[in-house]
Amino acid sequence: MDLQLENKVVLVTGGSKGIGLAIASAFVEEGAKVAIVARGKEALEEAKGNLQGDVLAIEADLTNEAERERVVNNVVEAYGTIDVLVNNVGGSNGSTTAETDLALFQQAFDLNYFSAVHFSKLVLPYLKEKSSGSIINISSIFGRESGGKVTYNSAKAAMISFTKSLADEVIQDGIRVNGVAPGSILHPSGNWQRRLEENPEKIKQFVKDEIPAGRFGSAEEVANVVTFLASEKASWVVGATINVDGGQSRSNF
Template identity: 85%
Template sequence: MDLQLTDKVVLVTGGSKGIGYAIAKAFHQEGAKVAIVARGQEALNEAKAQLQDQIVTIQADMTKENEREQVISDVLDTYGTVDILVNNVGGSNGSTTAETDLDLFHEAFELNYFSAVHFSKLVLPYLKEKQSGSIINISSIFGRESGGKVTYNSAKAAMISFTKALADEAIKDGIRVNGVAPGSILHPSGNWQRRLDENPEKINQFVQDEIPAGRFGTADEVANVVTFLASEKASWVVGATLNVDGGQSKSNY
């Protein structure tokens, strides 16, 4: 399917590895002009090499407001505009609510939630000017139900709510905002790969018990949904957060 994304300018946060890298690669394969931002320069260099230097890489700490502003400035300096934003950066910390310091809650929200809010606000004026564009927020099935660490779950729940709120505001300007909620995705740099290496019997049993499809998802399977949502093929999808989880979620919505 031709998604008609040729020459669209795409910014992917947390795009140097895992799901973010797969998203960047998928847009690149569709002919888009891709910029990825991440904190680690080594991973950025590797991503650039894998995509044969056909992307722009930006090193930044996305928990810092001034660095997020500089990222947008760099993208505009390079491409002159932005068409699609993918808020993918994320991570988990802490343990139980009682045992997790409040600072870690702030840290989790800054990375997982406020970075998405801020980047969205930064690109909105440029999307409004052209009366088109797309913002895709990568949350998690655990933004809808219990599972995982409380700091991460809370931030991803907020992201799902933000996605719908912003979508309703922005669609009048031709801007579509949607989300993707992955389930358990296996990729070399992820936690599931580490857990599988540490205890294959336990993790394989988890897959059989908890994922109806009987396997982990792949980063490419998430990326395929993201590129579709960003394209005009999904022109009537507004404010949705789609599960990409092989049936893992127990939620009815």
């Protein structure tokens, strides 16, 4: 299927590894111009070397407001505009609510939520100028239900709500905002790979008990949904956050 993304300018945060790298790769395969942003210089350079296409790698701390502004300026200087934003950067910290310092909640929101809100605000003028474009927020099935670290879950829940709110606000400008909520995804740099190596029998049982499809998802399966949402093939999908989880979520919406 031709998704008609050739020469579109795509910004992927957290794009040097895992799901973000798979998303960047999928857009490159569609002929897009892709900017990947992450904190680690070595991972960025390796990712750029592995991506066969027009790729701009930007090192930045995405919890920092000034750094986020610099990133958008760098992309526009290089490519002239932005057509698609993928807010993928994220991470978890802390443990239970009672045992987690308030500062860790703030850090989790700075990385997972406020970075997405700020990047969205920064790219909107470029999308409104063309009356087209797409913003895609990578949240989690645990943004809708309990599971994992409370700081992460709370930030992803906020992201799902933000996705719908912004979508309703800007669709009149020709801009579509949607989200993807992955379940448990296995990739070399992820927590599930580490856990699998540490205790394969425990993880095998987890998959059997928790994932109806009977296996982990792949980063590429998430990326396929993201590229579809960014394309005009998804022109009537507005404000949705789509589970990509092999049936893992217990939520029915």
